[in-house]
Every structure is written in C-alpha cells, then in structure tokens.
C-alpha cells in the first residue's frame with residue numbers, strides 16, 4: 001500500500017454541561033457527542049524522515065501548531081519509528097467551529113499511522129495518545145454516539161440514535177475554545193440540563209425533543225460575543241426547526257431534523273440569505 005486514505009468525521013454536541021473546574025484547570029464536562037457524516041479526508045504516506053503536512057485549506061497551520069503534527073509526533077515517540085510521514089489534509093469541516101475538525105484529523109492520523117505502518121499499538125495506547133493531543137480526540141477515534149465525562153475524554157458509547165438530518169450553519173467568525181471557557185467561568189448563566197433523563201431518552205431510543213431540555217451551557221456565553229449565533233438560531237427556529245442548538249464552544253449552529261422534512265431542509269439551504277455563512281447538510285452516523 002502506497003498511501004492510506006481515511007475519513008475524519010465531524011461531531012456535534014447533543015447537550016453539553018459543565019460540572020466544575022478540575023485541579024488540572026480543565027472543566028469537568030458531561031455531554032453527548034454525536035458523529036456526523038461531514039468529513040475531512042486524511043491521506044497518509046511514507047517519507048524518508050520527519051513530518052510533512054500539506055492541505056488544500058488556507059485556514060490551518062501546516063507546522064507544529066497543527067494537532068495532526070502533535071499526533072504524528074506522539075505516535076513516533078511511542079514506537080521505534082524508522083522513517084517519516086507525509087500527511088495530506090483535504091479539508092471540508094469548517095475550522096474553529098465547534099465541530100472538532102482539528103481533533104478528528106488528529107484522531108485519523110493516530111489510527112491511520114497505526115494501520116499504515118503496522119505499528120500494532122493497542123486500543124488503550126491509542127486512546128492515551130489521543131487524550132494527550134486534545135480532549136475531543138479520543139471520541140473522534142471511534143465515531144458514533146457517546147456520553148463523555150472528565151475533560152471529554154472518558155467515554156461511554158451509547159446505542160446509536162436514529163438517523164437525523166443535520167443542518168449546519170457557521171457564521172463567518174472563529175471563536176477560541178479557551179476564551180469561551182474563561183468567559184463561562186466569569187459568567188453566571190444558569191441552565192439546568194436534565195442529564196439523566198436525556199441519557200434515558202437515547203437509551204430507550206425515543207425521538208429527541210428539544211422540550212426535554214437538550215441544551216449547551218456554553219451557548220449564552222458565545223452568543224454574547226457572536227450575535228450571529230442568535231440570529232441564525234432564530235431563522236432556523238422560525239422555519240420550524242425546533243431542535244436548534246450551538247455545538248461545542250461554537251459558533252456553529254445545528255438543527256437536528258427528521259428525515260421526512262427533506263424538502264423543507266433543502267429549500268432552507270438553497271434560499272439561505274446570509275451569504276457569508278457556511279451552510280451545509282449532513283446526517284448523524
């Protein structure tokens with residue numbers, strides 16, 4: 001095999017709750033992470049030495065600041081790696097959007113290098129490397145539906161939810177996750193998320209209804225600095241897409257919609273007036 005091509009899937013958060021601040025400075029989270037079929041393509045091949053990253057995107061770094069670089073470096077450190085690696089990132093997932101774009105690319109490199117170079121690293125080792133690269137990276141190793149706690153790296157996989165269509169809208173701004181968490185700490189919004197009830201809903205494979213309390217506690221924080229988040233949410237809600245939330249630290253807004261409403265979804269996307277937004281349609285996987 002000359003090159004390995006691997007799909008790196010994006011995620012949304014069906015809910016996101018913060019329980020407190022940990023001794024290591026990270027936030028203690030409880031959230032449901034859900035993969036969607038929007039993906040970057042990662043191509044891995046061999047080179048004589050070093051780590052070479054190329055991409056078709058002009059929004060991501062190709063040096064040590066890229067999570068993919070960190071992932072490759074850690075894999076090399078764990079093994080007697082005799083050569084180098086070339087990584088091409090074919091980017092489709094918006095950057096700094098709350099969709100785990102960078103994390104999923106890193107996860108794909110961890111999995112991909114293990115496979116391509118026959119490194120035979122155990123699942124636990126891959127997970128451990130992933131969590132050193134970033135909090136969302138372990139989930140991205142295994143797409144699906146998972147209840148995540150700790151930093152977001154302690155995962156309990158749940159029975160898959162039924163397939164929903166997902167409208168994704170990202171306003172033309174980027175937010176820093178670190179900054180949003182810091183602003184959350186200084187704020188005093190009070191959103192109660194009925195975590196147990198929501199997990200039961202998934203477990204019993206009942207339809208997801210926004211009225212049951214699905215929410216993201218970071219949403220009011222991001223809305224405060226990115227007014228577009230609320231504007232986009234209002235447009236989608238006015239069209240009857242009730243299950244509309246922000247994912248992660250934002251600023252991407254998503255609507256989870258039953259497949260039977262395909263026509264309205266397609267019409268909404270086609271006639272979207274805010275030209276600067278990134279808008280696309282995906283599905284839960």
Ligand code: C5P
Nearest residue numbers: 026027029134135136151152177178181
């Ligand atoms: O783990 P990762 O590097 O992706 O996290 C990015 C930033 O998000 C961290 O530097 C931290 O500020 C914040 N974060 C947090 N608590 C978490 C996850 C992320 O405070 N559980």
